[in-house]
Amino acid sequence: MTFTPQTPAAEITASFPEAVQGKTILITGVSPGSLGLATAEAFASQLPTNLIISGRFTKKVQAAITHLESTYPATTYHSLIMDLSSQKIRVMSIPTRTLTEDGLETTFATNHIGHLLFTNRILSKLIKAASTTTTTTKASHSGLAPPTRIINLSSFGHKFSPVRFTDLSFPNLPNELPESERPDLRMTEYLTGNSHADEAYYGLFSYGQSKTANILHAISLNQKLLAKYNIAAFAVHPGAVDTGIGRHVTPSDVEAALQRVKDLGMDPTQKSREVVDVDSGDGQVKGVYLADCKVDDGGVVAFATDRGIAERLWSTA
Template structure:
């Protein structure tokens, strides 16, 4: 799978958007998790520079979303911006936000959806108002519900447009630390008590962080890793459902090490240790600016030269993108398994108490 133009790990996202202006101009785009100094704002900024018709930015904080729109409007004043307040950890908030999109006749279609928002490494186990572990509820389940609720407008875009209609899920290389714990989403068991296929990679965890955390019932990086695996499996399931019938593609992108406020719960020593180990293994662990970190999300959203995700085999290929290229070599098999994608879809439907055909 090759892109039309070759970009590098540090290519600014705006440069990529500028290479494919027809994929953005006049389009309706949603980016979740937008706040000052965030990957979301950098992603929205890259789209804004190519004149979309409507740019909808979401976040939990009204003040932060409005500050982001003020920043965008100062550079690109001729675009219609929409602030959508949404707490992804709250299913009622997600449903309210989706209803606003669906009822807004000024936004008849959604051409690009970037599910970017996320939390990372919450130090203690917390549950959402719906009784679901907060990281999983925020990073995966909220996006699962929101995407499916607004899907009719995404389908309508695909039926009307000659340019790509894409759903992008922002994941992480950190997914490799844990599969989805289907039998224990809320972290009530030690890793040793889980079925083998659901256990975190304790050896890799010890190598990267200095401790295996084998005896911990809950560990923040395991909850984060589980949610990031779910992001990839969600993209797999979307391709299984949407490409053949509607021509809608979904990619899961790893932005790299970006210095944003998503790291606020992780200790500096943990981050330093993990980056050091990544460098020892040959990975480019250099910190990116948000503008560089947003590049793979924008590429996945706008480049019509991306080949199809191959969902024909049990192990799906072409879905995981890092550093502006498809990276099948560095995605865990448990994150690209088509059967596990279906299992996650069913689990997610049960947790939101709604079926999506």
């Protein structure tokens, strides 16, 4: 069976009911009109036992739960209110450099640090879930990922920037960084019409850094959890989705960038059911970055799959 970029999420989920039925699933960044809510709806359609709906604002989380309960009443819903930008939903391309109350650049703090700390806080529950899942042994030998999984939402945007270890909060110009930490100015200029080389902060660079960190985080999680506890981690590029994440980007900029992406021959490919094992060896890691319902090792930049960089990021956090 294959899926196209236009295949509804619920249809894809319906092809893997055993991965959802009876499970407990936690989703961050859920509010009306969000990608988180669309994800929750797709899961709810396949009768998980519990859906934990997390977001920053009680009113928005409750509105999402009310919507889900009206359509899929068989699942039990739980609200979890937390602000992940203060160690909320993922953010993209904030026009000016902003810092959290902890002194961290806001995009990196929200998209990576907050989720990393939250994941670490619930690891004991994930380990217990993995140890009590009756299908664990069967799944580990079936070519499918283990049933206990951690999914980070990454993006094609990771290509814009590696992690700037010496400049996490963007006080320096790109050419003042070590070469291995510099953003891709040529791609930035091609996609946006401006390289932004003369700006210490640019929204797509901060977003790109955070999405690279999401992939590297998944690599470190696999290194520490896969063999020992049979817990797998992945970083998923969901494709171009019209949600509030891009509220700081003008529609004309989005249209121009998408057209340039198409000009580069990077239209979405067909989605397939193929799932492969995560390569947890040394060097460049394979099998962690997913796009269009398949492993996309060819679509991820090397700095986002380097074992050494992943460990450096883990130590930095």
